[in-house]
Amino acid sequence: MSVLDEWTGRRTPGRADLDAQGPDPTGEVVFRAITDARDVDDFDMRHLRYFLAVVRAGTVSAAAQELRISQPSLSQQIRRLEQRVGAALFIRSSRGVELTAGGRAFLREIQGIPGQLRSAIAAAAPAPRVWPVGVCGGVPADVLIEVQHALSGGHGHGGHAHGGHAHGGRAHGTRPHGGREAGAKLRMRSVGAADQGELLRHGEIAFGIVRLPFPMTHVVRAVVRDEPLGVVMAREHALAAGAELTWRDLARQRLLWYEEGCAPGFADTVPAHLARLGWDVVLHRVDHDQHALFLHALQTTADLVALRPRRAVEREPHLVWRPLPTTRPPRERLAVTALGGSRTARVLQEVSAERGWAFLTE
Structure with a gap:
């Protein structure tokens, strides 16, 4: 008996059961997902990444440099994506590229996919291997240490994590904390505040550290x-x-x-x-x-x-x-940010309650 058979053979649950079990026990959601997946079997996540890189960079050459591949190779991959979609996604000109109407519609529908996939992987894993954190300029070292200690699940307020540095160090502890686990790694890197919203949305960073106000919707904030x-x-x-x-x-x-x-x-x-x-x-x-x-x-x-x-x-x-x-x-x-509705947002809310940080949803 398959896992799907087990779901469809169960009794009709109440709302509490649905919340506890996660996937739809009637199997309708899973059947629909199987059909959707069959329709896009020949899509490659790499092509979505290339498409998003070109959108962000504004030119194929700049995107190729960012992706560390050749410009002709990237152009070829974008053409393959357009052939698979069945519509032109970009208007090419000497000044760079612009999205077509179809390209804008495609972007609107797929821009959350990388982050959703990352969230799905994180939800299935017992603990994140590494949480990338974007840090805007001028954040004091003691703030970085406090954030690392809090998010990694260690004990104490503002104590030094083992490893000696806030950037990439590992904090050791023994007590799991909801969506996180003691000993989780944070990898902090310099990321301008203007870029953090897009990186959060695409799942390239799990958290950001910025000065408020931070003009982005669907982001939660914890004031450190x-x-x-x-x-x-x-x-x-x-x-x-x-x-x-x-x-x-x-x-x-x-x-x-x-x-x-x-x-x-x-x-x-x-x-x-x-x-x-x-x-x-x-x-x-x-x-x-x-x-x-x-x-x-x-x-x-x-x-x-x-x-x-x-x-x-x-x-x-x-x-x-x-x-x-x-x-x-x-x-x-100075605040830690996370994408609203994500696993990291739930972790940040829990940490805020423990640390007494003001947690803001708008």
Whole structure:
């Protein structure tokens, strides 16, 4: 007797039974899936990956470089996909590629498949082998350690994981936690906040670490760190000698700030908040968040200041931190994100309850 026969031979269950058993015990869902699978037997997941890479890159040559295959080979695979679909998916031009109407419809229907397959594999496995985590620029090391310790199922708050580093280290513990297991590995890598939404949606990262607000729907968020921003300047800056700042002092300063792509949402809401408080700030935007370049810019430009939480710079001997002249300063909220409805979202909700992190669904 097959597994399907066993399902179809069972009694009609109640709702609680359905939830407990997972697959539809009547077999209708499975029969439909078998039929669907038969219709697409000659499809290859690789072709979907190639299609999505071209969509994301905007040109076949850029996608080929990202995929590390030759451009002619990628073009051939895309043509094969179009032949199998029976419709052109891209309009080619000297500027790159654009989706046809059929291509847009195809993208709409298949973009969740890689993530769904990854979720199915993760649900069947006793524990994830590796959870890839995207980290936006400028996240303090102690936040990474806390996130790793929490998601890997270890004990304690903010303790150091065995292996010595937050990036790729392994935390050891003995107690399983719902959808995760003690000893799970996290592989953290630098990923710009602007790219994290798409990578979450396609299952290329399991979690992201970003500054809020994070403009993406169908994502849950757990706030790990929530701190007021203050003014940071070089110790040699003319305003560093005073203990307090005024809006008039700050009116003559430019603000070293993020490009939109470095921190979408956050990069716009904070300057807008400052304008409401009385500082119509002139922005000096940069497309990175490397500490050495941040420090260099502040030390070599006389009228330049930055905004950071106090904890982020209090041990930096070359910088001075001063509070903003308000009781309602803008805040930096660092959050872990996961795709809504996924196994990782359930893990994040459980971890948030354990750690006291604010868990946000919108």
